[in-house]
Amino acid sequence: MIIAVLGPRGSYSEKAARQWLAENCSEDDQVLEYCDDIQDVFVSLKSGSAKIGITPVENSIEGSVGVTLDMLLEYDIDIIGETVVTIEHCLLSRGKKEDIRIILSHPQGLAQCRQFLKDHFKDAELRTTGSTSHAAKLATEFEEMAAIASRESAEMYDLNIILPNIQDREQNHTRFLIMAGPDYSTNSCQDTIRNSAVPEAKRFFKTSIIVYLDRDRPGALYEILGEFASHGVNLTRIESRPSKRSLGDYVFYIDFEGHINDEIIKEAIYNIESKVGMLKNLGSYPIYKKDHL
Amino acid sequence: MIIAVLGPRGSYSEKAARQWLAENCSEDDQVLEYCDDIQDVFVSLKSGSAKIGITPVENSIEGSVGVTLDMLLEYDIDIIGETVVTIEHCLLSRGKKEDIRIILSHPQGLAQCRQFLKDHFKDAELRTTGSTSHAAKLATEFEEMAAIASRESAEMYDLNIILPNIQDREQNHTRFLIMAGPDYSTNSCQDTIRNSAVPEAKRFFKTSIIVYLDRDRPGALYEILGEFASHGVNLTRIESRPSKRSLGDYVFYIDFEGHINDEIIKEAIYNIESKVGMLKNLGSYPIYKKDHL
Incomplete structure (x- = not known):
């Protein structure tokens, strides 16, 4: 199985890939494809040359990786996992x-x-x-x-x-997304996750979506957050990004706890869909948790 | 009056400064101080060497200017205005x-x-x-x-x-903040604004705040947005930024319509203060509006 990461060898994306694979894949026939930039990871997934792609999405000092957010909107991928890498520049x-x-x-x-x-x-x-x-x-x-x-x-x-250790804060972590392209369903890692010793219901999932609100409806964001609140769904992140149409027009990236197949999440999403101009489901995946974070 | 902008001569910050001054200041004794980077604009305000500082805060293609957001949290300044510059790279x-x-x-x-x-x-x-x-x-x-x-x-x-015109989207605008340092109150531009032909009540104001939510209280963001919604206050922007304490911990930058001295805004802010870990008021200022945006 080919996994696209930022290259060349020695990148933090490679570290993220090895960390995620060690925890989630029993097989060791994975081959890394080293890409020149973040967009190329998405291109590689789209073309099918790689089955999995791994890119950074946010850092604890500098925040969102804008290109990754833009590509998540532009390309059709599924987020199947996340991992957090300690960064020591x-x-x-x-x-x-x-x-x-x-x-x-x-x-x-x-x-x-x-x-x-x-x-x-x-x-x-x-x-x-x-x-x-x-x-x-x-x-x-x-x-x-x-x-x-x-x-x-x-x-x-x-x-x-x-x-050593030259970043502006001692604590420095980057969250990476593990993404699958269109023909991922036959993949061995997913089988590993499915057949994992921990039953699905006991593992914690996170879901990522992108919504575009109707600009002319003040309070739309509040209404959406209200759907999550009234269903008892915990948001883990909300991030705005320019829609690139005009200044002051945004899309929102929302991460929340729960799986898209949970009844309660289905209901919340159903209600939200009627209130927004666009909703893109990026996928549900196991939450990465390490005690040291 | 000395105005700190990103230098050297010919920067978009200088363009923003000239545009804002033309619309808001009748006097022409302003001198521009050209700074090496965004942080230096804030340093210059803090030291009193400049009375006004102007930096970019968000762009319609690439989004927030992270350094400006970080400095708004770190330094004590008052936002007294905003202006939008058309960018043609x-x-x-x-x-x-x-x-x-x-x-x-x-x-x-x-x-x-x-x-x-x-x-x-x-x-x-x-x-x-x-x-x-x-x-x-x-x-x-x-x-x-x-x-x-x-x-x-x-x-x-x-x-x-x-x-010419090489940015990735034809439409490209950057919003700049006009900020005042500690001893701005005696300033002539503000007098100009105060004595402007348009009465205060007829002009539209925007207020910018930063809030740090209590991480252990899910739904806190929803509650805050609820205060704005129940008071009929329209949000124009909400942006998260890492708190830099740990991954997944954020501060929120919120812009909304209204002046901090409006009764309704006072009430909303009073209620919000009891629900958050920290609230910093960055200032109230006239909304920049151009038909072409």
Whole structure:
């Protein structure tokens, strides 16, 4: 089974993939396909070249990954899982700290270390790359370059860890989505989940939807949240994103506890559908829970 | 009066400043202070070196400007106005299209042209700068460099417009906040607003607040929106941002119609205060309205 992640080797997406597979798949015939950017993960799912795709969706310091949210609206995928990766950004280089003039990373990596960069490398040139591991790979070229990337990338690309743990807050976690393309139903991982020792009813599920409200109806968002509240459904996240039609016009990404097949959720969704301009169901999947979060 | 904006000359923030001043200030003794980045605009307000600061807060394609939202929570400022600028990003260079290897812009500029860059400059190196005008200034150095910036920047830095209107959607608008520091009360612009020909009651105001909900109380967001709904207050925007404490913990930025001194708003806010962990009032200001939006 082919799994599309952000590449090249050593990315946090790869880490997310390995973590999720270890917990959810008994087989070990998975092959990673390394994509240049987040959109390519979705393209790969659509074309069927990969069966599963994994991309970051939100970070505890810098918030939503806008491209992922936009692609969730644009492409037809199913979210089948989530996993949370602890992020420890390091400054990696072939050279010494005083030689560094150019710093490379994914835009999220640069943003998560914004204060660090301002305090220590105010005059450095900042370059964005498709992933943190791509930054590490490029940083091998010149001693004046450094990458903001993981410890694993340092090892993989033979770079020195100039400074460890450089993000602006010590606690740094990124949530990744595990997504399936159109022909996923025959997949072995899902069978593993289905046949897992924990019965479905005892596991906790989360569902993700996108809604577009009718702009001319004030209070529409309140009414929608009211459907969840009156059905006793707990929201875990609500995020707005531009509809890209005009300024002040938004779509809402809502995550809530429960499975789309639960009677109570079905009822809430049925009621909500009549109140919104568009509702897209992104999928129901087991909630990732770790005590340390 | 000194007004802090993103610099150098030719930035969209400068355009926002001139637009807002033309509509709101009768005097013309304003001096612009050009800052390196968004945080510096807030620093300048805090130190008193500038009386007014202007930064972008959201864009119709790429959404919120995270740094501005974070700074609104961190610094004590008052929002006294807003303005909306039409954005037309151009690809600017000294050289020819086929020579371009490096593209520079503010992260928002790069993100608003993501698809364009993927389609036309997949292998170009992307560098981030503090502003689009800073990108234009740097692009004067080498023919292989191009900036994503405004038409005005092309003229200002003597660059060629290689391609006009390159953002991913034709319609592109950015909302800017006009903010005042601690000693703003004596300011002449505010007097102008106060003495404006349009009486206060006839102008429409918007208020911005930040709330931090009690994480352990499901439905808290719903209850808050309920206070607005039951008072007939129309929300214009709701945006979540990581609290940076842990993943899944958010603060909410809420904009609504009405002035903090309106009786009905006072009542709603009073009720909300008892339901939240923190409420920060960012200010009430005239709504920017243009028919073309």
